[in-house]
Amino acid sequence: MLYQAVYHMPTTENDNPTGSIPLALQSLFYKLQYHDTSVATKELTKSFGWDTYDSFMQHDVQELNRVLCEKLEDKMKGTVVEGTIQKLFEGHHMNYIECINVDFKSTRKESFYDLQLDVKGCKDVYASFDKYVEVERLEGDNKYHAEEHGLQLVWKIRFINLVISEMAGNFTDVNLQDQDAKKGVLFIDFPPVLQLQLKRFEYDFMRDTMVKINDRYEFPLELDLDRDNGKYLSPEADRSVRNLYMLHSVLVHSGGVHGGHYYAFIRPTLSDQWYKFDDERVTKEDVKRALEEQYGGEEELPQTNPGYNNTPFKFTKYSNAYMLVYIRVSDKDKIICDVDEKDIAEHLRIRLKKEQEEKEDKRRYKAQAHLYTIIKVARDEDLREQIGKDIYFDLVDHDKVRNFRIQKQMPFNLFKEEVAKEFGIPVQFQRFWIWAKRQNHTYRPNRPLTPQEEAQTVGALREVSNKAHNAELKLFLEVEYGVDLHPVPPPEKIKEDILLFFKLYDPEKEELRYVGRLFVKSSGKPIELITKLNEMAGFTPDEEIELFEEIKFEPSVMCERLDKRASFRFSQIEDGDIICFQKQPPPEGEEKVRFPDVPSFLEYVKNRQIVHFRALERPKEDDFCLELAKNHTYDDVVEKVAQRLGLDDPSKIRLTPHNCYSQQPKPNPIKYRSVDHLLDMLVHYNQISDILYYEVLDIPLPELQCLKTLKVAFHHATKDEITEQSTVGDVLNEIKTKVELSHPSAELRLLEVFYHKIYKIFPLHEKIENINDQYWTLRAEEIPEEEKNLGPNDRLIHVYHFTKETAQNQVVNTPQSIVKNYDSLAKVALVRGSLPFCHWDVLSIEDPDIVSSRFQTEKLANLSSREEMYMVLGSSTWAWNTDTTPKRAYAASQ
Template sequence: MSANRNQNTTPARLNDQQQRSPPTAAEVENIIPAVPNYRDHGIIEEAQMTVSPQSDADMEDKENDVDMVEVRQIHNARARNTFSNADGQAPGLPSRQEEGVPDFTSNISTDDNATVPTGEFFPYTAEEALLLQRDNNSLKNSKSRVQPKQVKNGNFGERMETDHDPSKDTDEDEDRYKPEGSLTLKIDRFSEFARAGTPETQQRLSTPVYIRGLPWKILAIPRDAGRGPVDRRQSKALGFFLQCNGEANDTTWNCTASATLRILSQKEGCDSLLDPNNGYIKDDTVLLQVEVSADARMESIGTARSTLDILTLFFTNKLRKAVYMMPTEDDDPECSVAVAMQRVFYELQFSDTPVGTKKLTKSFGWDSVDSFLQHDVQELCRVLLDNLESKMKSTVVADTIPSLFKGKMKSYIKCKNVDFESSREEFYYDVQLNVKGKADIMESFRDYTEPEVLDGDNKYDAGEHGMQPAEKGVKFLSFPPVLHLQLMRFQYDPSLDANVKINDRFQFPLELKLNEFVDEHGVEDDYTYLLHAVLVHSGDFHGGHYVVFINTNLKGNTRWCKSYTNAYMLVYVKKSAVGDALAPVSEEDIPNHLKFRFENEKKKDVQRKKEKEEASYYCEIMLVTDEAMKVHNGFELFDPKALEGNLNSKLKVEKSMSIKDLYKFVANNVGYKENEFRLWNFSESADRNKRDFHHYQHETSRPRGLLRYESNELGNHHGFNSSDLLDNDHTLYLETRERVPLFPQVLQHERKVVEYKGPIFLNSDKDLASHLPEIAERLGLPVDTHLNLYAELRPESIVALKQMRALVRDERHLSEDGSIMVAEMADKVSPTCNASLYFKELYNSIEVEAHVNVDGLGTPSNSPAPPIKGKIGLDWPLNRVCKWVGKEIDCDPEKILLWKVSQHNEKPTVYLSENYTTYLAKDMLSLSSPNTYDPRAGKCYKLFYSKLPIKVVDLEHRNHVRLQALYDKFQITEIALFPEKGGNVQSLLDEAKKVFKFSPNGTKELRLVHVGIGANCMRVFQVFPKEQLISEIYMRYSTSILRVEECQKTSWNYQKVKCCSL
């Protein structure tokens, strides 16, 4: 069950009649479907469903939208709700014990007077596990409520109490972190509860029960039934909810659980809730009960088996301290294994939420695909420990990992009949033990150390002693303080030709003594070990359920919570090293820079989640003021990109806000009074989120509707849908006058800029000529200045306003919501300097990046030239573009080859070798249509070129040939040559001499050879004569590699060599 602070109640509603009398048969028929009438302790069942817990406010709004839940009589049935997590998925928690799999148990004493083993085990189920405890003190104080099973003949039988009396439990003794619990709510005076009062005054809450450290309560509320037929409007419903952590203020927590909600029958059978004869109500009292199973866990993305080992490393406290002490201040948090491990350990120690492992697995190279594979525990453990040990080198904790996990063994071969032995000592970090056919762990160790006899055809070669019968085996020289034992549950079965899981019974003790397996020459010590952790798998080779049991208090008293397990890994701690390896870890042991880093990450995550939650309730608006428009020089009134970069222009508002409240909100943020400005909605048809620019088409960025202050509710005004304003991100114009605006701009020819001076207001009943003095004054010009006026409709459409005597309302190029008007002083106009030419040049001017086409016709370069940035005109002919490129790279413009660019992916397609004087740049860039080009986007376009050794106009008379060139010191590279069509080998070699790099003391003579199909082949199969035609060679050897190389002084006269083909 995923429950957040504002998502803490999950309803299960049961139909009930408002009157206390039983329903009629017809009414019952409408509510209860025809099912068998079971009478043995009937339980009202809710159909299984998956729901997302909601806040109380949301629940109030949506109650009447939920259909009535079916009420049925099912014999011994349960109504199970599976509550979804934050992603909307329903995490069903599997059973704790796999059916059909043999039980496996610890091997302990069979004596009836045997003492209960020491230690305290906590189960952690679901796909991953997490010990949800604040610190070690809470671990020591918590006590499991699960009763141990009775020991019978070495196996655990029925559960029985050994050292814990539940009757003596008090509130202080209660385990607040238990994985499951039962809640009960007794509603007395139920008829009064269901009949009178409001839900706020009549709700009933049960006493909280703590599960996984969170308070859980039953919430009961009387409700009117939801939608239904007219004749059922008087019916009542019981709102039956499970509340989790309802009083918490923190919004970041969650808990995954499954819950069963029941109304307990107090008598056999049921027909209706309020009928005392049916057993659900007795003495005007109803009993509600909920069973909750909440498993704390560590979240991973598929590596469940391997990430459990992280928990065993976490509870090796000495290692945890060493991990905290690693120097990671300068590490990249995205790819550092050390930082990722520190983050996981820190969150495991302090977080109340499941701990994710995605960043950890990503840091050591498992991508999103690898993470869903079932990695081996040993694989993950070695990857982690290797990375951590490398990071700890040259630090104060450099020896921590070897001192904890490194043991020493000797591999030997000893001859039986002669005094000869070959041995090698090596270190190990874990031991792999066979399970198949072995009764217990001691038998597996004996099998591991049992020598193999080398005899017969398999005798050992003892050097000067010859072939000798011998024994081959391993002996342990020492065991580490923390011993990891890998139980080989998964092995290859030749008969099935598949990997299978071995479910053989295998016993392992709480106390393990390994002195008998230490060689006589090994380190003398007391190798007595205590069981620290058990990693369990329930399932088969293809998948299953992974659990880890960790003993967090080896020196304390133990109560068993699980006995039958299918272990695949065991962790033992040397008894004499418990105090050192498992010493408590406090907050003071964590460096301050780690606390600062991870707390900041947590704050950012909380803020990100909060913003995500608020996204559906808020929208962002951008305010455009006169000041923002005055600094803009170009088409339209402002640059949306520049506005988006200005944080002061962005405001977050509630979508439900009325227009009047919006005015108040804006006034408080911009410093105006509410009656000193008006808000206009700017409209654009562009989708700024489109990655493909060719779908980015502005209609205009103009005011489209006035937001009237008097409007208290959102609605339509002047053709403007105000709900559109607050449903998405929009732009508002902040206008400080009271009339419909016109936006005049003046064209300054001397500086080639257009300046905006502020809005003016036209009287629609007057002509344009009468407004000329007002326009001139607004533009800062004398009132008698003769002006030419233009209306900017679109970037490609600037229309002259010639009908000066026409009324404003009759001028079709002026909009009643506001238009952009451009004025120029008539006395400064000339054929080469006027508004039409200015806007044409502004429209055609684009930013470009000129790149060398690495796949072009020229010789490839090991270090391509950097791109050239600058401005060109779409109306430039291609030869002018070549001159611009040639000037930038210091190359003959006639040897610059241009490529046509795809409008879809901006990649070069075909080269343009003709009509450079007639084709334009817009043809090359595929920007010939207004549908593919909009200057307001401010986009930088790519163009591609190639440098040729010949002029572009000569390409039609030449062949393009790619060859290998062999230089001094056997360096091979690729060159491009352009011999004449119909030429021979000599003409090809003449072209090659222009680009070939001859050795200082070489012959300066070249030859063309055939070297087969290998790219780096040094062998020469054939030398082509100089008079042979190139066309013949390429017709015969089109799939082979040809190479040009310099002739050596000691070589024979290649002109007299007769060519022979192989």
């Protein structure tokens, strides 16, 4: 029924599954029904709004179930299947309070989609239902407050009391506000699909933490909720409806309170066959595995030596049922019904069948990959399209050219026929060149294929041409055109011939583009090409041009001026080399362009970097972007930022780099001139970021770096900036100007706190240059009056608050208290009444090994030699928090 309802939810062929819960569910159900492999739920979780992080993070299954039901219920509104979720999962129960001594009963009807049943103290599901409807007596301090039920009840009760009192000869008014009462829950109706959430996770007040209940808990294959004459039902319930349920699925949680694994046993059809769904694995299981082995409790290990009277070893099972789904027997045929293709929208069938075909093609493609070679063919058209747009260096990005998947056994001559069909170039007009990677990491056409090589198979040719032995063969297709622009046979190439590629640079437009290729003689000179190059560029025949050889671009750009009167052989020009040319630049000093020649432009292209600047206090928002160069100095960068912000003094700019992994600012800003270039600011391990954070300071950064910043906790944290030559006394005087004291003459002290324990009280004369607040917390506090004049018998004790979870240990707000040497423990305990831990128990640690391992016992700077920190009469006083307020709620999956 749910399957049919989901399929009948309106969707269109233009919907995206990651943004449409109905389409994502339809797709998931279809794949589960018609595919023979496991399916992914990524589209469904994305449609919830979960990102990759949320999908990998464990979620409580009860939470997921409710989210899914709420989303579906909302998406079904206004459609033909509106109300399906309520029909399937919604039941109702009645909360009632009935006064014992007064004729009054209050009831409230509530709906539910699932029931949470107690596990602890319950043998099975029936015991949990007994506890669910158990009557609670409201007596004593817990009496029911009945005043709110109206004047009609008030006067009715008083009239009855008046009649009774006249007969008895006295009158006693009744307290209508507080009445003894009975409180309970009864069910009005159960849903066709009953979802039972078992409370396996509870808060343990004794241990002050969440725990998992692994007790044995039984659940039947058939659940009768009409038992004992319908004791779970309210008087208003329809007794003609038979509440007999069959078990449909068991969800199991394996693990503990802080994490675990979910899997399920499901009976998806009306047969008795059970299946176990565990991630991508689905296996057939018998009913015993689905029921009895999921009860939990303890299990005995089989004895290895049965002849001996060995005591059986028992262990707790941490895998047990966490959620049960029952289906009403009388509704099973409607709920577990067959769904065929007529229930599925045509656009959905077409879409999903196409997806399956594509998936099958990919699988077959991968399985047969070893039989094929990928041939990537670059042409002049690709060079013309890419150079100056996608790329500037070398000739082509091979990932963006036409590629062919060819069987390795195919003769290369047959492959040329495939090329002829694809590009319309007859076979006799094709000549292919092999690309080669040079020692300077450039990639250029190296030589044409020989007729003998073209007679080989594609696989053999790849082995000959590809020293890296990867699956690709990269070729350049040379096609020559006659004066009528029709293809002609390529000219015969002799050893003297060199194939060169030409790029044209326009300084005014800052544009670099590919203009063609030429064969030249190695004995020839560049000056002989001037007229032809001017023709290719569209210049006048006598235009003066400059030529540059593009040599390499990694790790730095090398582009050198070419001597127009030296031979190509003398200049070491060879096949595949790139010549860049431009109009003659103006004399030095008269340039009106940013990059007057090819080398300066290529240097700019190589180093340019768009940087997104964000204010440090708004780390998620881009404020502005600047085009900078990776080789810009520190001063260049801050000057550009200051200009953009309209700031006169660039030294007031402080920059902070970006962490590419956490997507947040790094903890430490960049110090003044501590990096050489912009690239040093952007590199984070092996990644280059394009984000920097900025601050505008009140004082220049070099001056600020001569100051020392201390973060001092005084109720509310504050930061003080003072010179490194200052003393602790100077710090405290500065703090007095920033905090509110109990009285003007209050004295302060500065403490060093680490892992919730006080390690040091700083003397007032100590210099602050050696004080570190990066790992230690600095705490400033007022010195209590009673501590200012300690007597010989006075001693400071340190109070340390601890819990079962060490992460919650802390020093209390008043960490030190005065007691006398002769005070009893009762007197010490009495001290807590005046401190903010009156609800804690006081414990004493007697073991000196524990004390010495947990606490530093060095003398405090301002205490006498026999007053040791954390020690009172050889023991440490700890406070154990008996407050039962829950600290934190845990999901079952945490």
